[in-house]
Structure formats: C-alpha cells, structure tokens
Amino acid sequence: MNTIDKLILDVSIARKKYIDQIEHFTQEQAQWKPDADSWSMVEITEHLFWAEQGGILGMWKSILAIREGKMERTYDSIHRDMPIEQIVKLTWQLKEKVPAMAAPRLGGPLSFWCNSLSSLQAVLKTFACCLKNDELRLQAHPHPISGPLDFQQRFEFLTFHINRHRDQISWLIGEMGTT
Secondary structure, eight states, rough: HEEEEHHHHHHHHHHHHHHHHHTTSSSHHOOOSSTSOOOOOOHHHHHHHHHHHHHHHHHHHHHHHHTTSOOOOOOOOOOTTOOOOHHHHHHOOOOOOGGGGGGGOOOOOOOHHHHHHHHHHHHHHHHHHHHHHGGSSOSSBBBBBTOBHHHHHHHHHHHHHHHHHHOOOOOHHHHHHOO
C-alpha cells in the first residue's frame, strides 16, 4: 500500500468510527447539549463536514495551481516533516475558535450530516487519485489556525480532526448520561 492509500484508509477508518458512534442516537439526543457553549452531535458533525469539504477543495485547488505554475512549488515550511499532532500542539489554543467557513450553521437531521460526511470519502479518494506520492510533501494551502501544511499533513489533519471530535462526542455522551 502506498502512502496516499494509507492516508486515505486512515481517514476512512476514523470517519467510520465517528459515524458508528453517533448514528443510533435519536434526533432529540443528537440536538442535546449540556450548555450554551457546547456543540450538539448535529453541530459537531455539520462542522466536520464543512471543515473537511473546505480542506479537500483547498488541496485540490492548490495542487492544480502548483502544476499550472500559479502557486509556488515548495517543500519549505516552519512545520516541515512534523507530525500533525505536534503542529496542533504548537499552534492551537485549548479551546480554539472555529473558522467561519467550518462553523455549523444549518442544523437539521443528524442522518443528513452523517451521510454528507460519509460522502466526502468518495471525493477524497477521487482527489487522491490525481495526487502523486512525490507531491505529498509539497506545501498545500495554509490551515486557518495551524498555518502552512503540506499535503501529507493535510491528510493527517483530516484523521486527527475526526478523532478529536470523536473524543468530544464521547464526552458529550457521558454528559448526556448524567442528566
């Protein structure tokens, strides 16, 4: 298995675990939140969709711009060769403010957002088919919080981000059980 296939598989596994964790909840449970500052399952899942969709689109636009000479083809970065966990630790605050483009804003049925999030796997696979292994360490578009990331770090971020919110869901489920 090449590196790109492994990165895509990692995202797929994280996504499946996330959706498996929440898909059996009722709509009422999925909209519940312990306080005004917390997000519900619906909001978290909608956020994951918008964030990933924007990330994939940004990567796709970046690789095309690099190939067309409209974006610099570089491997240099302050985060060069760092794992995504280290980059997040260096660049994120404890409770980060979500960029507007990735903020939940529509609400609706949990099943809609689970299916929408799941549908991004096919989009991600299609993008990955046009990316070459020797392009993984080229700088992609910057992340709104972490700054410069290469394509491999961008893929790693997708997995990291889903898993981070899966932990948030676990906390939310625990809180739900105490009320």
